[in-house]
């Protein structure tokens with residue numbers, strides 16, 4: 001019997017990243033996440049399956065163009081939609097619209113959409129295919145003290161694939177970071193730990209009920225995994241998204257600081273990440289449902305939170 005080849009589902013690979021750990025890095029974004037953070041910058045990362053995405057500004061809307069995608073869809077999931085003015089010619093173009101309730105994400109329309117307005121988000125890679133791509137940037141990692149970051153979604157939701165990729169990267173002498181929500185079983189975390197040089201670890205709220213109410217999962221496994229990683233000698237960059245009306249009150253910030261203090265030397269730095277609304281337009285690529293928007297916290301407010309955390313003698317930065 002033929003052996004099944006291990007594959008993972010990714011939605012993006014980005015080179016030259018300087019936000020996802022030390023030095024210049026290439027970040028592999030895995031698809032699928034058990035959390036549902038309303039402020040998610042990459043809503044296309046949440047579903048575990050390939051998804052039809054649509055970027056309105058790329059839609060040509062000419063008669064010839066529309067005939068291609070409309071005819072390609074045999075499920076009746078494409079119809080004529082809004083109009084927009086073409087930036088160059090000034091002509092009024094009628095774009096298409098995806099009826100999400102009828103779309104099964106088959107991708108037939110994306111294949112004939114040459115401008116790339118319709119595309120399938122989510123592609124399978126074998127371990128070797130992904131490692132080969134990541135090694136293309138090896139010279140940049142070596143020059144800058146960078147490496148590879150495995151991110152998501154929640155990468156640990158594809159545990160076998162992540163473990164195999166991390167192992168191969170360590171065989172190649174690559175510095176590895178794992179960007180994680182921490183929401184995984186300890187067995188999974190423990191298995192990948194020997195191959196992770198740095199955890200980029202999110203803390204969202206210290207109250208489990210509030211955590212669950214907003215992001216759909218409780219925080220106990222996340223906090224417990226963080227404690228275990230620290231006790232086992234792992235290194236962590238703690239990331240705290242600062243979300244108005246959710247986790248930005250002084251009480252939660254102090255409790256988060258106390259928890260980070262508990263993790264001791266494992267914490268290399270704490271990054272405070274102010275909310276911004278970059279994800280809002282991305283939701284419209286995969287859904288018609290509007291998402292709630294909040295106001296970006298001011299610099300002054302972020303500095304105040306930083307000062308509070310520094311009272312606990314913690315290394316804190318604002319990103």
Ligand code: SF4
Nearest residue numbers: 059060065066069113
């Ligand atoms: S969705 Fe793609 S194929 Fe259809 S009209 Fe727009 S650009 Fe053309």
Ligand code: SF4
Nearest residue numbers: 073103104106107109
């Ligand atoms: S992905 Fe398939 S079902 Fe969905 S709109 Fe395109 S062709 Fe139709």
